[in-house]
Amino acid sequence: MDALIAQLQRQFRDYTISLYQQGFLDDQFTELKKLQDDGSPDFVSEVLSLFFEDCVKLISNMARALDTTGTVDFSQVGASVHQLKGSSSSVGAKRVKTLCVSFKECCEAKNYEGCVRCLQQVDIEYKALKTKLQDMFNLEKQIIQAGGIVPQVDIN
Amino acid sequence: MSLFHVLGFGVKIGHLFWMLCCWFVSWFVDNGIEDKSGLLVGSVGDLEKTKMTTLKKKNKMWFWNKISSSGLKIPSFSYQFLGSVKFNKAWWRKLVVVWVVFWVLVSIWTFWYFSSQAMEKRKETLASMCDERARMLQDQFNVSMNHVQAMSILISTFHHGKIPSAIDQRTFSEYTDRTSFERPLTSGVAYAMRVLHSEREEFERQQGWTIRKMYSLEQNPVHKDDYDLEALEPSPVQEEYAPVIFAQDTVSHVVSLDMLSGKEDRENVLRARSSGKGVLTAPFPLIKTNRLGVILTFAVYKRDLPSNATPKERIEATNGYLGGVFDIESLVENLLQQLASKQTILVNVYDITNHSQPISMYGTNVSADGLERVSPLIFGDPLRKHEMRCRFKQKPPWPVLSMVTSFGILVIALLVAHIIHATVSRIHKVEEDCDKMKQLKKKAEAADVAKSQFLATVSHEIRTPMNGVLGMLHMLMDTELDVTQQDYVRTAQASGKALVSLINEVLDQAKIESGKLELEEVRFDLRGILDDVLSLFSSKSQQKGVELAVYISDRVPDMLIGDPGRFRQILTNLMGNSIKFTEKGHIFVTVHLVDELFESIDGETASSPESTLSGLPVADRQRSWENFKAFSSNGHRSFEPSPPDINLIVSVEDTGVGIPVEAQSRIFTPFMQVGPSISRTHGGTGIGLSISKCLVGLMKGEIGFSSTPKVGSTFTFTAVFSNGMQPAERKNDNNQPIFSEFRGMKAVVVDHRPARAKVSWYHFQRLGIRVEVVPRVEQALHYLKIGTTTVNMILIEQEIWNREADDFIKKLQKDPLFLSPKLILLANSVESSISEALCTGIDPPIVIVKPLRASMLAATLQRGLGIGIREPPQHKGPPALILRNLLLGRKILIVDDNNVNLRVAAGALKKYGADVVCAESGIKAISLLKPPHEFDACFMDIQMPEMDGFEATRRIRDMEEEMNKRIKNGEALIVENGNKTSWHLPVLAMTADVIQATHEECLKCGMDGYVSKPFEAEQLYREVSRFFNSPSDTES
Known part of the structure; x- marks a missing residue:
């Protein structure tokens, strides 16, 4: 039993570190996790689900804005990107955030091609992040089910 | 300067002439158009004519306006000529041409006028001279004629009136010879008697000779040399004869000749006797002398005839004929000899009885050119007409005066034209140069912008990793550390922060250069700043074994008002340099009041090595400030600083390699280092000292140095700050409360070096x-x-x-x-x-x-x-704990349109125990924050749709102000829990964008501060602690 927990814990730790190393997450995510305590046990997952809902909504907004034939309202797209950038930096979704930065530049330069490309990448990225985090939470759950405690991961 | 004056002068002259030209040109154009339109109008109707006239007038007006307006512009050339001159230039050229042509015409006219004047004068002279001669000739002639007439009366009286005759040939010739002076123009006089054919024989017998014909048929009468009286034939039989009986000696050869046989004489004689007046022949060659002569004939009558006698009566009464020979040529010659200026003119006398063939009586027949004057001569014979023609001998002299005058005018006009032209082209050139300069300036500015952009980009790139470093240090400080570790970390962090601020300040170089940099006015602790700077360099100095020390005079107040960042920057630069170049010895920073220095300056002896900090010799400190303007040459202050100003003098003394003498002059030039090898050994950009100099200048101070190679350098600068001490706290603030535990202790310092001991x-x-x-x-x-x-x-x-x-x-x-x-x-x-x-x-x-x-x-x-x-007191603990203390139970409103951000921020603040309320928009926030409310603080996102953070804050402030006014007026109830009399909710901006400008914008619209997103514990603490008194403080 202990061995299983230990293995799960190790797996969890490795997985988390890999997420940091691959640049999916950054320190803000750690900070976020720190904010979760007994007072608000599901804080992280709440915030994350909010974030992903946001993502879906914003990306579909942007897709719609960029899909229209004729003139594209870049300011509208820009506002959405700004929102997404804020959200992603708040949760520590590093890759999405960096993409948002370049996306925003494209918007400001009114580069239609660039915007579309960035939108696609953001879409891919956030979905990838979602699966990764899903996996991580699954691991967490397994650990807790197995009676262990989720280890604090020191990413350094 | 002088060029400018010349230009100005030129412009003035140009203006004068310009107006003149305007007038002329407008006149010209006016006339020209009038003429042309006159031509055109001939073929069109009246309507057209009026139209044309108005058009022409408009044209004229336009032209005039244009010219005069551009003329008026000239005085303000130097200010606004740039635009108008381009248009003017073409005009200028045309005008110069018109000007030149006009003056050429003027000079030609002048020439013509003057020479015609001269000609006129000449003509007048000639006329008067000619008339004078003619009159004289005429007078003389008349005198002669009168005398001849008198002689005719003499003959009728003494020859025919007396029987026997009282006159014979001898008497006559003698008398006439003796009276010849009376007849200056006659060369001889002769008397011929009228003899009818019936009386011939008797007459011939009486006289003793036959009447002879004047000319023999075969003989040419003009031959004078072989003139032979005897050869002449006796006169053929005629009705009547007129043989000469008396003659003056000069013409004695004509005695016995029949006057009626000569063609000229006959005509003359006949005319004379029928008219009773003196009659002249046409000039003809005289007999014997063969010179041109004229014969004057008077008839001698038997009795005195009435003046109205008919010709027939006269012929009947005729007794004889008296003739006078006028040798015109010689006589005129004689006459002219008597007159002055005979050399200057040529005189010709003509008989113009036959107009088509004037007979020359006197004068050479030189081809007539130029001026000629004709004066009529009246010799008393109405049938004969004579005239005198006079000419100048010399050709007219060159008209020097008129030539000089017109040439002078032309030269002046050309000079003026040249001046105008030169002025215009000069202006044009200046204008072109100005354009060129402008372009260069633009280029230079573009280069400057490029440089600034480069700096901005690079420093931004450096700042990003630095933020990482600082963040990590930050986290490290949150961990459990002992005092030493804390010190290390703090030093590291301070260094990092100094680096970031340095980068910012490099960015400011551009600002400094453009003069846009403004210093802050903040209260700061000078000693604290120096401690910080010292710690920044402490590790390096320890490594090198260089002693680093600071001494601040007691008289320097603890708190000053000024720009601590910039002051620190200057110090960092100077100390950084010192530590770079110092391998042994010391670096000693001293801060004094300038006043203090003056007091001690006299007592200070030449520094002996022993009196320095490390015992090594140093450069002469005093020399580093001897060039300061604030210190006059005799070492005394030339100005008195106003009392609240604190005039500091700061010296950084080192025992390094010193600055080579040849490099000392360019030490404050940006990017200049002592030599290229320096940057390889020691690094650095060489910008530090130049920035320092600028900053010192901004602090109303001066910077200077003295350096001795191989001994060391001393940099000294002055800076003016305001006193930050309240008068009340001056006394008891000497000991800071933190160090209160040491108060009253006593220590003995064993040191033989006074400087170090100090x-x-x-x-x-x-x-x-x-x-x-x-x-x-x-x-x-x-x-x-x-x-x-x-x-x-x-x-x-x-x-x-x-x-x-x-x-x-x-x-x-x-x-x-x-x-x-x-x-x-x-x-x-x-x-x-x-x-x-x-x-x-x-x-x-x-x-x-x-x-x-x-x-x-x-x-x-x-x-x-x-x-x-x-245990360190509660508020000295890690920020997280203090934050918890500060925020516990506070009611805080968070405004953000982004759900996720809202959630995270709320989570973070909740963690510190705050009571958090969320709002998704500015409008909602305003409705929640309408006083009275119970919020203690508000965190506001800046960038929100519909209403951004700035706007929302502005509205909140407006509401609060209104509320405060009402409270003041006693209209509103004071809320029971808020025993405050005025509302001011701390509003903090949340932003991901930490640019200075944003910060300023935040403050401008009434926010109290800003925190970066996502929250950073220390910054949060720093901002929050400004508004909330820690509960522990109030408890204790």
């Missing part, structure tokens, strides 16, 4: 420790013995310790009384201090590694003396 004394007395300085160990012991107060510590310089430690310890051990004070070793570097562990009997001495600075000193002493070591 530094130690300065630092210890800052902690509230009273310090006694003694140069030697023995004196210290002596002091301990006799001292009335207890001595808590003995501070020994490492130098002395190394030398006298054994001795000292032995002495200490001897007397147990001495054990009470703690031994403290002041060391330059860590390694050397620990090397000697000879403390066998006593406690190992506490080692304090220089540079000395208050916080470090306090920490070390606390540890060493075992005092004051207690």
